[in-house]
Amino acid sequence: MTQEINPPVRKQATSYDVARLAGVSQSAVSRVFKSGASASAKMRKRVLAAATEIGYRPNAIARGLITQRSNMVGVVISRMTNLYYPELLVQLTQAFSERGIRVLLFTLEHESEINVVLEQTLQYQVDGIVTAAILTPAQIDMLSAAGIPVVLYNRQAKHGQAAAVRCDQETGEAWLVAQLIASDHKRFAIISGPQDSTVSMERTGGALRHLSDLGIGDVTVVAGDYSYESGHQGLLEVHRRLGALPDAIIAANDAMAIGCIDAARHRLGVDVPESLSVVGFDGIGASRYAAYRLTTVQQPVARMTQATVEMLLQRIAQPDFGHEQRVFQGTPVRGHSARLS
């Protein structure tokens, strides 16, 4: 859709207009509006009064063209079927905002659209990018060539070729598997996340590996898409395939674990956890609802967000800061959705 537009001419007041009205120099006006620069309280008051009177406001974008910084960062997230992301988004936006940096938001239907979005973030001259979608080595090279620092959120950089913050999905799954096996669970099924989600691959792959290490090789895996509904359907599919329920279901996230529990209780009339254990991953709000009280692994969102913001700002300030991987351990939550001894 294209629209021909004749924009209204906005006559904008300049810092010189403010200086004239306030009876001060233009550089004094500049100092008042520049964060971190000094100006006396009296000067500040005088300049702000004049600015308000004539409707002056500093143009952040024009300033960005001069300083080569836009004070904007791009945040790229996948469509939020994983309920864990909205929380992350609010925390990231607030952490950047406290440092005077705005978030330009990009959403993907599928992780495969990342190329188009990267091109757009560059057009907007963002100072850096946080992405919760996977980047190929070629994409990382493109950003590097453009001088745009990037931090991968919950994604691994191949060969460590980018800064990354993530939760240790595999160790989290190892804890869940160890608990279930120690409590005499023998037959397992897994409900995975979307095919193109690397987090789901790490979780599902991790669970399978640990089960195999502990002598359990025959595990039914059903594909979900991180949604409650797919967890619900996933359990029914496991039931159909096996002709019975296993001892435990390992769901690749909490929303699907909740769907499983509801399907067991309300469709199959099976008690959770007495007759079926269900475990999730993430620690979303609903995992604490009294109806579920999930056995899960809580991602340390606040610490991961803080680390992401710090790492991106370091790399914006010092582009040669180098790559670093920060891996946070999730917090095991025993909950009440698995029969643990």
Next chain:
Amino acid sequence: MTQEINPPVRKQATSYDVARLAGVSQSAVSRVFKSGASASAKMRKRVLAAATEIGYRPNAIARGLITQRSNMVGVVISRMTNLYYPELLVQLTQAFSERGIRVLLFTLEHESEINVVLEQTLQYQVDGIVTAAILTPAQIDMLSAAGIPVVLYNRQAKHGQAAAVRCDQETGEAWLVAQLIASDHKRFAIISGPQDSTVSMERTGGALRHLSDLGIGDVTVVAGDYSYESGHQGLLEVHRRLGALPDAIIAANDAMAIGCIDAARHRLGVDVPESLSVVGFDGIGASRYAAYRLTTVQQPVARMTQATVEMLLQRIAQPDFGHEQRVFQGTPVRGHSARLS
């Protein structure tokens, strides 16, 4: 926090560099990169090859300074204790994105911070603003003076002095109240949302008015904050105050209704809906979980989002388009959390 930064000098390729390499005119390069302008497939291929070779990309921000448009809109939302907003945010971002417009995201801890945020959105020269926080007449005047169109989302403009899209909260509550009264509920309590939420005021006020119209004047109101936990605590507080439970709880949103149900079942051992009816508002994902299946009113998010995007684009294209209020009716959901006859 201020950091002194020496940005790396990025030598950026210009459209003239691309034109020289491709052996075409600069205006041909311009046409290839301008959406909606015509260029032959052959020309497009030649220009894109040259652009890729020298790393050229059009600068959206510099272009914005020339066209007086930044192709960015500001979206202002309150901190997402109301689980309904993340869904809205994704839908808005995608609808704008399909039209080549990016979303600059602003989050508020409290609606009272709106002044600071408005000043910032103006500094970034956004083409327009969607706000889910209330604006005072003075703030609307400020935006109007700056020539920035605004659409209020789920907020009413005083005296109709702004474009607004909202769900008819009061009619939704009227439906809920009428159903409950027709099904012989006599004693009511309300759990409201945060004090500074106008949506909560409309819902709570609407419910009280309709109850009063139907002869029920004595209603206990307990303050919540839209969170699950506050719904849980709210029910216990109602129980303490009355020394018993009422026939029905009207919660100002679904998250609190779910908290109420869990408190009734898991703390007080009371059956929902047999011994207590609980109704919510919003139609969030969790309202459809089999453990709850809420009686609620579903906001038509997709239609409201579509209307918001259309209205904002109309006003960016034609600043004198004038104000308009679009009010959408929610969809009643009978659910299973209220004992309806």
